[in-house]
Amino acid sequence: MLRLENVSHSFKNGSEVLKVLHNIEFEVKEGEMIALLGSSGSGKSTLLNLMAGLMKPTEGHIYIAGQDIVKYSENKLAVFRRKHIGFIFQAYELIPTLTVRENVELPLVFQSVPRSKRRKKAMELLEITGIGDKAEMYPSQLSGGQQQRVSIARSLITEPSVIFADEPTGNLDTKTEEEILRIMMTLNQSMNTTFVIVTHEMEVAAQMKKTIMLRDGYLVTPGEGSGPEAPRQPEVIALAACEEPVVHKPEVVAPAASEEPAMHSPEVIAPAVTEEPGARQPEVVVPAASEEPAAPEPADAAQELQAVPSGPEKAGDES
Numbered sequence: 001m002l003r004l005e006n007v008s009h010s011f012k013n014g015s016e017v018l019k020v021l022h023n024i025e026f027e028v029k030e031g032e033m034i035a036l037l038g039s040s041g042s043g044k045s046t047l048l049n050l051m052a053g054l055m056k057p058t059e060g061h062i063y064i065a066g067q068d069i070v071k072y073s074e075n076k077l078a079v080f081r082r083k084h085i086g087f088i089f090q091a092y093e094l095i096p097t098l099t100v101r102e103n104v105e106l107p108l109v110f111q112s113v114p115r116s117k118r119r120k121k122a123m124e125l126l127e128i129t130g131i132g133d134k135a136e137m138y139p140s141q142l143s144g145g146q147q148q149r150v151s152i153a154r155s156l157i158t159e160p161s162v163i164f165a166d167e168p169t170g171n172l173d174t175k176t177e178e179e180i181l182r183i184m185m186t187l188n189q190s191m192n193t194t195f196v197i198v199t200h201e202m203e204v205a206a207q208m209k210k211t212i213m214l215r216d217g218y219l220v221t222p223g224e225g226s227g228p229e230a231p232r233q234p235e236v237i238a239l240a241a242c243e244e245p246v247v248h249k250p251e252v253v254a255p256a257a258s259e260e261p262a263m264h265s266p267e268v269i270a271p272a273v274t275e276e277p278g279a280r281q282p283e284v285v286v287p288a289a290s291e292e293p294a295a296p297e298p299a300d301a302a303q304e305l306q307a308v309p310s311g312p313e314k315a316g317d318e319s
């Protein structure tokens with residue numbers, strides 16, 4: 001469902017060109033959960049931004065369900081992201097003035113989904129992620145692990161084709177990290193949602209069935225179709241399948257840390273919604289930009305949410 005072909009990327013800084021990704025090729029199948037591993041500066045965030053359609057590569061093709069998103073216009077990419085991509089960030093990126101439930105509902109507000117429908121779906125997901133009882137609280141009243149559960153629920157509410165999680169446990173202690181990973185693995189299995197988890201932590205990668213490793217912008221995962229330029233690292237061994245989320249150290253030698261500064265997380269993007277709350281999207285079908293209903297601006301969406309009473313629906317509610 002996600003395939004990269006010969007993807008390279010360079011950043012220009014005045015007359016200097018810095019090539020940070022070199023001929024990356026791999027495939028992620030529908031329902032897979034993979035770790036994108038590498039030390040600081042190896043190119044993980046850049047690659048994530050490319051796969052999520054937040055940036056275009058200098059060279060190569062990125063196919064999602066057979067569609068090359070590199071060829072999309074900016075408008076079409078924005079539509080694509082809202083419909084098909086979910087994000088989970090290290091810093092949760094919740095809106096502090098909205099309740100937990102309102103935060104989870106927000107992507108559906110952008111899609112003009114009726115209030116009662118989005119509320120029902122948000123509550124279902126909060127129950128699944130184990131924080132249904134926190135629905136009317138504000139993010140600041142929650143622990144880090146609980147906030148990340150909210151973020152996971154929010155990423156799932158539109159039933160995206162793929163969820164990109166950028167260091168999702170980076171701010172959490174070991175026990176909470178395991179809880180969050182277990183939730184994501186359970187959701188991956190029960191909803192067949194594809195997850196790509198960016199991490200520099202071996203413990204996180206060790207729990208994934210498949211790992212893609214970057215080193216200085218080259219793919220070094222053995223047996224996964226790295227490009228012809230990619231140096232094979234004899235010390236890197238493919239991570240074994242791990243049914244239980246038990247932390248163990250794989251025999252992977254971490255590349256040396258780079259001193260380059262890290263990129264910032266990309267904007268929070270609200271994907272689209274399918275009509276039936278329980279329905280899975282069988283395959284990605286990317287419609288033309290014109291098919292997208294006009295979504296409210298984020299500020300309007302937040303205002304709309306804040307106007308929502310937390311009690312029972314009033315008579316005359318649109319649904």
Ligand SMILES: Nc1ncnc2c1ncn2[C@@H]1O[C@H](COP(=O)(O)OP(=O)(O)OP(=O)(O)O)[C@@H](O)[C@H]1O
Nearest residue numbers: 011020039040041042043044045046260261262263
């Ligand atoms: N906008 C930019 N302009 C110039 N160089 C950049 C830009 N963004 C990233 N880089 C460089 O690209 C390389 C890869 O950066 P990237 O943030 O993708 O690495 P990373 O593996 O995600 O690191 P970290 O784990 O620290 O977030 C680094 O050398 C970085 O300095």
